[in-house]
Amino acid sequence: MPYETVIGLEVHCELCTKSKIFCGCTTRFGGAPNTQVCPVCSGMPGALPVLNRAVVEYAIRAGLATNCNITRNNKFDRKNYFYPDLPKAYQISQLYYPICTEGWIALEGKRVRIREIHMEEDAGKLVHDPWEDATLADYNRCGVPLLEIVSQPDMRSAAEAVEYIEKLKAILEYTGVSDCKMQEGSLRADVNLSVRPVGQKEFGTRTEMKNLNSLRAIARAIEAETARQIELIEDGGRVTQETRRWDDDRGETYAMRSKEDAQDYKYFPEPDLPPIEISEEQINALRASLPELPEAKKRRYREELGLPEYDTGIIAGSVPLVRLFERTCAICGDAKEAANWVMGEVLRLLQATQTLPEHMAFEPDALGRLILLTQKNVINRGTAKKVFAEVFRSNVDPEAYVKEHNLGLVTDDSAIRAVIADVLKQNEKAVDEWNRGKVQAMQFLIGQCMKALRGQAPAEKVSSLLRAMMGGDLQ
Secondary structure (H helix, E strand, O other): OOEEEEEEEEEEEEOOOOEOOOOOOEOOOOOOOOOOOOOOOOOOOOOOOOOOHHHHHHHHHHHHHOOOEEOOEEOOEEEEOOOOOOOOOEEEEOOOOOOEEEEEEEEOOEEEEEEEEEEEEOOOEEEEEOOOOEEEEEOOOOOOEEEEEEEOOOEOOHHHHHHHHHHHHHHHHHOOOOOOOHHHOOEEEEEEEEEEEOOOOOOOOOEEEEEEOOHHHHHHHHHHHHHHHHHHHHOOOOOOOEEEEEEOOOOEEEEEEEOOOOOOOEEEEOOOOOOEEOOHHHHHHHHHOOOOOHHHHHHHHHHHHOOOHHHHHHHHOOHHHHHHHHHHHHHHOOHHHHHHHHHHHHHHHHHHOOOOHHHOOOOOOHHHHHHHHHHOOOOOHHHHHHHHHHHHHHOOOHHHHHHHOOOOOOOOHHHHHHHHHHHHHHOHHHHHHHHOOOOHHHHHHHHHHHHHOOOOOOHHHHHHHHHHHHOOOOO
16 A cells, blocks of 8 residues: 655754843853853743843744744743753743744745744753763753744655755755754754555654754654554554654664653743734834845846756855855856856865865855956966865965966966977977878877976967977868
């Protein structure tokens, strides 16, 4: 019997605010454990929260960019549960009046609906120490502002889920809402998944896989859980509603806790924070401040710059690549040449060095200036690639590097003739073969001349001068 997979995602993204949602502690990643906490975010009795205005603005920006309605009057609620990474035993979140509702993101050939986006605070982090056989709590992350973006169950495959997250990630990066560094936990997803016979309208029993923080893990977890549920049903078993953990090393999910008979979280209105009122003027101002979003940028690249569909998808899918591409275009004035370099040497070196685009360390003007050197025939393309490798690795100045290493093209005719004359003296056999009508000898001599010139002379000029000095035309 063929089955259909039904997937909904709950994506958590940490916001790019400098301070936490309800206190002034820094949100900087990587601090020593428990050094970025205060009485508010560590849950000390009597400490009162104060809402960070920027969190509300970032939430509205995210909602507008994902086609959501903005709730004009919304409020916070307490979500009560006990867990060691939550020192005050409740999380301030939004249940009844989330700030954004009823949005969507366009995939290839369909839309995935967004049920809601709500603001909340992040919990701490548990660190398992196998040497001491202990679990340690780091509360630095407590109170870091989060948006939880909840989709409808509109996805039907791992590929669609990955495409949805890629497009959502790009939107959040473009709008400056989040850096979306999945390796640092800034973006992570819970996957709700069920299977049903093809054609059946009713959903099957779903499971939830928590805190997946890479696209590869999300895709593999969906494939594995889909296969597990189908096999269980085919063997006469029954899927249990439960929370499961993905084991990336073993390539399988395992049960954490059952949700089938669990009571709901105990929510009640947050008594220490007033309701939030958002005016039409605020919404319009934030809408006007939105940048050109990924789909609009891809369309402009295709229609105005003439770039291929594939190139636009790669470049526009990464904010760092967009910045590099557009700055390079502005300097060299040739969009297709800029795109060729980004799609070629930039991506090749990123892959070869396992570097993320956001970690490129060279000056943003360097690539455009390097292309100008080729356009002005100061260096050829082969040399430019070698220079760019040094730009990428060591952030060298391209013009200074070319000058220091004497990499500029030799364009003086007399200097080229001198090298050709020396090559002819050293290759009398090839000269004799040419004089006896062997056409291949000229190609050999051209190669020897280019080698002697270290590829730093225009091949057309070398060929022309060599033919003239040999007293005959290349056939």
